[in-house]
Amino acid sequence: MSTPRRAFWTVALATTFLSETAFADMPTSIGAAEGQLNIVAWPGYIERGETDKKFDWVTKFEKSSGCKVQIKTANTSDEMVALMNEGGFDLVTASGDASLRLIAGKRVQEVNVGLVPSWNKVDDRLKNAPWHTVNGKHYGVPYMWGPNVLMYSTEVFKEAPKSWNVVFEEMNLPDGKSNKGRVQAYDGPIHVADAANYLMKHKPELGIKSPYELNADQYKAALDLLRGQRKLVSRYWHDAFVQMDDFKNEGVVASGSWPFQVNILQSGGAKIASTIPEEGATGWADTTMMHAEAANPNCAYMWMEHTLSSNLMSDLSVWFGANPGVPEACTDGRGMQTAAGCTKNGMDDFEKIKFWTTPVSKCATQGNKCVPYYRWVSDYIGVIGGR
Amino acid sequence: MADTTVIGAASSGWAGKVSDALWRRPTLFLLLLLAPPALWLGVIYLGSLFALLAQSFFSIDEFSGLIKYELTLKTYRELLIPANLDIIVRTTSMAAAVTLASAIIAFPIAYFAARYARGRWKALFYLGVMLPLWSSYLVKVYAWKLILAKEGILNWLFGKLHLTWVLEALLSVPVIGGNSLSVSYTGTFLVFVYVWLPFMVLPMQAALERVPASYLEASADLGAIPFQTFRNVVFPLALPGIIAGSIFTFSLTLGDYIIPQIIGSSRLFIGQAVYAHQGTAGNIPLAAAFTVVPVVIMGFYLWMAKRKGAFDAL
Numbered sequence: 195m196s197t198p199r200r201a202f203w204t205v206a207l208a209t210t211f212l213s214e215t216a217f218a219d220m221p222t223s224i225g226a227a228e229g230q231l232n233i234v235a236w237p238g239y240i241e242r243g244e245t246d247k248k249f250d251w252v253t254k255f256e257k258s259s260g261c262k263v264q265i266k267t268a269n270t271s272d273e274m275v276a277l278m279n280e281g282g283f284d285l286v287t288a289s290g291d292a293s294l295r296l297i298a299g300k301r302v303q304e305v306n307v308g309l310v311p312s313w314n315k316v317d318d319r320l321k322n323a324p325w326h327t328v329n330g331k332h333y334g335v336p337y338m339w340g341p342n343v344l345m346y347s348t349e350v351f352k353e354a355p356k357s358w359n360v361v362f363e364e365m366n367l368p369d370g371k372s373n374k375g376r377v378q379a380y381d382g383p384i385h386v387a388d389a390a391n392y393l394m395k396h397k398p399e400l401g402i403k404s405p406y407e408l409n410a411d412q413y414k415a416a417l418d419l420l421r422g423q424r425k426l427v428s429r430y431w432h433d434a435f436v437q438m439d440d441f442k443n444e445g446v447v448a449s450g451s452w453p454f455q456v457n458i459l460q461s462g463g464a465k466i467a468s469t470i471p472e473e474g475a476t477g478w479a480d481t482t483m484m485h486a487e488a489a490n491p492n493c494a495y496m497w498m499e500h501t502l503s504s505n506l507m508s509d510l511s512v513w514f515g516a517n518p519g520v521p522e523a524c525t526d527g528r529g530m531q532t533a534a535g536c537t538k539n540g541m542d543d544f545e546k547i548k549f550w551t552t553p554v555s556k557c558a559t560q561g562n563k564c565v566p567y568y569r570w571v572s573d574y575i576g577v578i579g580g581r
Numbered sequence: 582m583a584d585t586t587v588i589g590a591a592s593s594g595w596a597g598k599v600s601d602a603l604w605r606r607p608t609l610f611l612l613l614l615l616a617p618p619a620l621w622l623g624v625i626y627l628g629s630l631f632a633l634l635a636q637s638f639f640s641i642d643e644f645s646g647l648i649k650y651e652l653t654l655k656t657y658r659e660l661l662i663p664a665n666l667d668i669i670v671r672t673t674s675m676a677a678a679v680t681l682a683s684a685i686i687a688f689p690i691a692y693f694a695a696r697y698a699r700g701r702w703k704a705l706f707y708l709g710v711m712l713p714l715w716s717s718y719l720v721k722v723y724a725w726k727l728i729l730a731k732e733g734i735l736n737w738l739f740g741k742l743h744l745t746w747v748l749e750a751l752l753s754v755p756v757i758g759g760n761s762l763s764v765s766y767t768g769t770f771l772v773f774v775y776v777w778l779p780f781m782v783l784p785m786q787a788a789l790e791r792v793p794a795s796y797l798e799a800s801a802d803l804g805a806i807p808f809q810t811f812r813n814v815v816f817p818l819a820l821p822g823i824i825a826g827s828i829f830t831f832s833l834t835l836g837d838y839i840i841p842q843i844i845g846s847s848r849l850f851i852g853q854a855v856y857a858h859q860g861t862a863g864n865i866p867l868a869a870a871f872t873v874v875p876v877v878i879m880g881f882y883l884w885m886a887k888r889k890g891a892f893d894a895l
Contacts, residue, residue, distance in 0.1 A: 375760035381847055383857075428760035430847035436726070443730035444761060568641060568864045571857055576664030579671075579848045 220306045221491055227260040228490040231497055234277045234286040236480070237267045238454075238514055239338075248530070249513045251506035259500070261493035271295075278302070284488040285497060287337050287480045290325040290550040297326075297333050302483040304331045309495050312502035315520045319544050325551065326481040334483035335498045336519030338510060341477040341540040341547050342380075342388070343468040345451035345459075347441070354469035358392045360448050362423055367447065374426050378440060378449035381430035381578070383570035384550065387476050388450060389416040389423075391548060395473040403559035405476065406551050413565040420577045430578060441466065450475075453515030453539045470543050477540075477547035505529035517541045634876075637869035648865060656866040660874075665854070669874055672851040675766070676834035679773040680827045683781040686774065687826065691782050692815075695789035710779045718776065722843050725772045729844065731761035759846055769845035773834050780829035788822020789815070824886045831882060835875045851875060 233240060240263070243250030252263050266283065268274040271292035278286055278301045288296055296302045307313040313321075313335065320336040327333070346355055350369045360367065361377045379385055390405035393415055400412045408416060431437035431449065438455050440446045442464065456468040482501055484494050500506060507518030508529025517539050518524060524536035540547070557564035603610040639648055640655040659665070694706040713721065728735050739748045752758040752765060759765030792815060800810040838852025849857070851871055858868035886892070 381842075428764035428846065432842055432847075436843060439726065439730070443727065443732045444763065445731050568858075571864065572659075572664070572867070575668070575849050575854060575857060579664055579667045581664040581667065 220304050221309065221495070222306065224309055224495045225492045227496065228493050229260060230262045230264065231285070231490050231493040232264045232266070232283045233497070234266050234268055234274055234283050236287055237269065239267075239287050239480075239510065240265050241510075241513065246513075249509055251500075251504060251509055255497065255500045255504065259493065259496045261490070261496060263497070275299070275301070278485060281485070281487060282489075283485050284490045284494045285485070286483050288334070288483050289478050289480050291552045293325045293334065293481050293483060294328075294552070296483060297328055301486055302333050303486045303488070305334055305484055305498070307332050307335070310335060310499050310502065312499055312520065315502060315522055317519055317521050320479065320519055323479065323481075323549075325479060325549065326483065334481035335502060337480040337482045337501060338507065338514065338516040338518060339477060339479035339547075339549070340453055340514075340516040341470055341475045341543055342450050343453060343456065343475060343540065344471055345441070345449055345456050345466060345468045347447040348465045348467050350447045351467075354467065355448065355471060357471045358388070358450075358473050359396075361426070361450065362389065362392055362419055364422070364426060373448065375428045376445055376447045377426050378429065378431045378437065378446050379420075379423055379427050380450055381432040383567070383574040384476070385450070386413075386416050386420065386570050386574060387548070387550075387553075389419045391476060392473050393419060404557075405548050406553045407557035407559045407564045408553070409560040409563050410565060412560075413569075417573055417577060420574070421581075424577055424580060455515075457515040470540060470546055474546035474548065475543075476550060478550050507531075511536060511539060515539050633869050633872060635869075636865050637867075637873055639866045641864050641866055648863070656870045659867055660870045665871075668849050668851060668854050668871075671848060672835060672875075673878060675770065675773065675850070676831045678770060679777065679834045680781075680830045682770070682774050683778050683830045684785075684823055684827060687778060687781040687785050688823075691785035691789050691822075694782075694786045695792075696794075710782050713775070714779055719839070721776060722772060722840055725768075725775065726763055726844055729761070729763035729768045729771070731763070733763070735762065763844050764846055766845060769841055772840050772844050773837070776840065777830040777833050780833065781823075781826035784825040784829070785819065785822045788819045788825070792818045821890050821892075824889055825892075828879075828882065828886060832875070832879050835878065 238245075240252060241249040242252035242263070256262055266277060268277055271289050274286055274288055274292050275295050277283060278296055279299065286292075286296070286302070288302075293302075316336055320339070321327075322330075323336065326336070344355060344358060344361070346360075350367050352368060359365065360373060361379060365373055367373050367376070380388070386408075387405040390402055390408055390412065393400055393412070394402045394405065397415065400415055402408065402412050428444070429440065431440065431451075434452065434455050437446075437449065437451060438459055441449075441455075441459060451468065453468065456466060459466040482498055484491070484498075488494050502520050505528050507520055507523040508531040510516065511518050511523065511531040512529070512535060517536060518531070521536075521541070523529065524531050524541060525533050536542075553564060553567045553570060555564050555566040556562045603613075637656055638652050638654070639650055640653045640659075642649050690706075690710075694703065694710075698706050727733050730736070736745075736748065739745050748762070751767065752761070757766045757770075759767075762768040762771070796814050796818070797810055800814050805813070836852050838850060838856055841848075841850040842853060851874060855868045855871045858864040858871065
């Protein structure tokens with residue numbers, strides 16, 4: 195398990211070594227399929243029609259490529275890093291925090307984008323994203339991304355809340371009753387970034403430039419805001435299904451959430467909608483990365499091309515409520531997703547989203563004096579505990 | 582004559598020699614038999630535990646977030662800051678409350694099973710106690726979340742009985758109250774008691790079965806009222822069983838990190854704190870220091886239990 199700071203230095207070191215070795219290892223052509231492919235993925239990310247017949251982006255690939263796909267699901271970024279460290283896998287769908295750790299730990303290799311014909315179709319906003327591109331080298335191809343939206347009950351809110359203040363400050367909601375006990379917040383230290391994002395807009399004098407880079411004063415202001423929020427929140431959410439249940443059975447009416455929960459609740463007929471308020475939102479972006487010692491590199495390259503060119507991203511976008519790394523997947527009818535569907539998932543809100551990265555003490559915007567992630571963890575525990 | 586040659590011939594084989602050698606040196610035989618489990622216990626089990634304990638004497642560098650491999654008590658100072666003390670006190674009080682409630686609920690059940698249930702009733706008792714253990718722990722916890730929810734069946738029932746005011750009075754009590762049962766300590770407590778109760782009933786029933794019926798008769802003959810018999814005869818004799826059961830309920834509650842995550846007010850318990858610190862935070866020393874807490878508490882608990890004779894029957 196690498197700490198953020200160590201990760202930083204190892205990136206610096208690793209890249210100097212990799213520049214000599216990686217090019218030698220990086221394939222220049224795709225050979226015959228090895229017959230199988232092992233992928234570490236988030237649950238629900240790679241479906242073969244077993245959960246729902248309509249959602250299948252593996253069977254066709256297996257037939258055309260001759261690569262049998264085996265999936266190992268992981269529930270947290272830490273689990274993903276651990277599985278990749280163990281080895282035996284070819285690909286991983288890594289999120290912004292895991293991806294740099296994997297690069298730093300040399301668990302993934304540089305990808306020759308020339309061997310992925312659809313690379314030029316990748317969203318320009320993602321092509322050189324810092325969570326998979328280090329010193330101009332691509333360590334993977336973009337997969338899916340999504341915002342952490344504000345989910346709300348349409349019974350209480352006749353029109354979408356304009357600001358995140360409904361979950362941060364005590365107030366009466368449009369139905370005349372207080373929001374106390376009726377809002378939720380995410381049960382992970384990264385929620386501090388949501389508070390910082392809110393303060394960025396409402397307390398500009400603090401000088402927050404990035405919600406993931408906070409100096410001591412900015413950090414303290416964010417914690418104070420969260421302490422106030424504790425009084426409003428009965429239970430913090432951790433598990434997507436527990437949150438959905440809380441919206442149905444606990445009288446919760448507003449909370450930060452993922453499009454995933456919004457879509458499932460809506461498809462169940464619940465009076466739920468989501469919005470990205472004026473302050474913008476935090477979000478996540480995942481990348482398909484290749485193991486440094488992948489046993490099946492040819493199949494891995496074929497899969498990367500498959501992710502960008504097939505129905506995969508389009509259907510996955512419908513299934514998971516996320517946005518495809520290839521914008522055309524929304525519009526060209528390769529799968530079930532439509533332009534309107536992508537807009538609903540936040541496709542047009544890219545600029546409003548501050549993508550998740552691990553806070554480290556060495557930060558550019560605050561003179562390298564930021565509060566590192568491990569402090570976020572211990573302090574957020576205190577906040578939830580009522581300190 | 583023929584017999585001796587046969588015996589001699591058998592011993593001359595390779596297997597025979599080994600067998601003879603082991604027979605002559607019983608200690609060696611015993612050592613060979615014990616080596617694998619001892620290695621398992623010593624190296625894998627205790628070894629990993631000590632490796633963990635050793636971690637707690639390292640510390641995390643405030644500035645860089647790197648672990649410094651120098652022996653220090655800094656991490657333990659960090660463990661004793663108010664927010665972390667809260668977690669320890671919260672978990673220990675919950676464990677104590679759950680143990681006490683389990684003992685009170687389990688006693689009549691165990692007493693009935695040990696003294697009165699016979700034949701099919703006894704089978705039914707075992708089935709009833711064990712049945713919840715056969716279904717998945719997670720299924721039970723999620724089911725309880727639904728039962729305790731604000732719009733759940735329990736609230737509905739209270740509403741139908743016009744007893745909503747009782748529930749509201751309970752939930753308005755500070756600390757144990759909350760917005761609904763499923764987000765309050767009361768809810769966490771109920772689920773803990775439900776999940777760990779069988780571990781209290783079974784040892785208690787075993788202890789009660791060993792109390793001779795003649796003692797109770799003698800006590801009655803000497804003029805004791807039932808309560809006196811309970812206080813002076815049944816309870817002291819059943820105490821080792823109660824303590825054995827309480828070791829289970831206490832230590833299981835102390836270490837659990839799933840129930841408080843799904844049901845309760847999101848305030849952390851020790852297990853959750855360990856989980857949070859060892860993850861992306863990379864603060865392994867503090868996570869290790871947190872795991873030392875239940876080890877120490879259970880150490881004291883077992884020492885007390887031993888003094889009360891809980892292990893005499895082992």
